[in-house]
Amino acid sequence: MITTTNFHCALCLVYGAHGREEKRGVWEELSYVAGLCQVPFCFLGDFNEIMYAEDRKGATSLPTTGEEFKRWVHDIQLMDLALTDRKYIWFRGRSCSRIDRVLVNVEWTEKFSDIRLKGGPRGLSDHCPLIVEGTKLQGGPRPFRSLDSWFTHEGFLRMVKTEWRSLEDAQFTCKLKALIVPLRQWHKNTFGDMDKRLMRFEEEITRLGNLARIKGAIRGFYKDLYRQEYVPRIGVRDGLVKQISRDEAAALEVLPSEKEIKEAVWDCGSSKTPRSDGYNMNFIKKFWEDIGLEFIAAVLGFFQSAKLPMDLNVTWVTLAPKVEGAKEVKDFRPISMVGCVYKVISKKMGFGLRWRNWVRECVTTATMAILDAGGSSQKRAHCPVVGGRRSY
Structure with missing residues (x-):
């Protein structure tokens, strides 16, 4: 202790x-x-x-x-x-x-x-x-998030490029994690007063509700939702799934080219909510000249080995109200946020044996976190596949 x-x-x-x-x-x-x-x-x-x-x-x-x-x-x-x-x-x-x-x-x-x-x-x-x-931190960790407003600040691009190059030949995902430290410090030095005002506002909100009851209800709701004891096995012989040819299956398993990976990145929305790794695609695109080759190597590394580092396969789920005055968990829409590398990987997979290995790695190593309104991750647990669905 x-x-x-x-x-x-x-x-x-x-x-x-x-x-x-x-x-x-x-x-x-x-x-x-x-x-x-x-x-x-x-x-x-x-x-x-x-x-x-x-x-x-x-x-x-x-x-x-x-x-x-x-x-x-x-x-x-x-x-x-x-x-x-x-x-x-x-x-x-x-x-x-x-x-x-x-x-x-x-x-x-x-x-x-x-x-x-x-x-x-x-x-x-x-x-x-x-x-x-x-x-x-009390109440769970505050996730790191890249902000588009950073790019409007003089000196930000230069700072990131300098920090990235100082990390030399470390693994791509390790460099992303290491970069969080100077980014947090830069944000604190540049926008420190704003963070304090937001923190006081969040503290006031916290006092208005019984967060323990809310957290318990959210956990229980999704624990039951993602639990499935039995799923019928459906195959091509049942007539519900059309079997593709060997040539079609082989074509789906061809490794993506550097051009295709870059196109997949640019196909993603730039300024959407930052992913579970803290970065949105705008950040990746802005620094593509510096980090693009390593991003491509990280994606190809998965397709070549069918192995995903644990920190690449984390999913955050945040809850957005579907109706005004939402009170029950069913009144909220779950929005999943996966990491940038995982997002691109998911766009490029096929259907054969190699594909099944890719999917098995993506599903069985998944980690999920439920985020409350304050942005803290309150629950993060390894999620094995039960009947084809993620469950706690």
């Missing part, structure tokens, strides 16, 4: 093994610990393994143990905190890599939305110390 905030959690310090079998043993033990935890938990330390090729200087591909480590992190639904101020954390001679990490579960991020990871001075050790900073 962190006594200063009365935050009940579990912290596990890790020192990874060197051999392949020994590493598997450590991961198995950590999986057991994760299964026991009924509170937000954090694994931090030296895992003695990389998750991406760019985590090791000069590496062009992941070793077998790296692939297994990455799959293990994905399977037990952990989030790898992005390192915001440097690329490597371990140094020996000319060798350098990032083998120290901080892995947290979704419940941890619900308590600390503004969490960031940086390295400290190395001193005499081969390792730089890891410093985790974050602010606990």
Whole structure:
């Protein structure tokens, strides 16, 4: 327990093994610990393994143990905190890599939305110390959102380009997450007074209603709505689905070209509500010259591997009133917000075996959060597929 905030959690310090079998043993033990935890938990330390090729200087591909480590992190639904101020954390001679990490579960991020990871001075050790900073928020984390008004401010474009280039060769989604920190700071420095006024207004609204009752009703309504115990299996032999030819199926599974991916981006509305990653398509389009190739690589990475990083497959659901004076949950229209990369992926999928693997990855790794009127994410849980629908 962190006594200063009365935050009940579990912290596990890790020192990874060197051999392949020994590493598997450590991961198995950590999986057991994760299964026991009924509170937000954090694994931090030296895992003695990389998750991406760019985590090791000069590496062009992941070793077998790296692939297994990455799959293990994905399977037990952990989030790898992005390192915001440097690329490597371990140094020996000319060798350098990032083998120290901080892995947290979704419940941890619900308590600390503004969490960031940086390295400290190395001193005499081969390792730089890891410093985790974050602010606990009451009532759930406030999601990051990019604002179109930022582009009208002098110096904003230059600031983003400078910050993006400073992140060098990190994975695209990690760079997006790391970019949130300087964007938040820039927004605070530029529009700080406005945020304070909005915060006072939101506090006044909070005092007017029983938020606990409202949250409970919303959770219960959607928990029941997305639960389905049985769904009849319908196939092509039932005469309800027309089977396409092999050539048509093969054509649907051809990997999208760079041109098609860019067209899919430009086909999306620019100034719609920011997605679950905090960015709207206007942001992606404005900085396409700087981030376009990495965005394309992130999309193609899914189609080539049929694997989605957990943070790419998060859906936010916000509720908009259908009628004036809406009081019951059924009076609100749910609006889903998926990440920018996921949005483009969903526009380019076909129907064959490869397509089924793509869909299975998109559906079975889904994470959903319900947003209240104040913009806080109150409920975020892994959503397995039950009868073809997402459920809690």
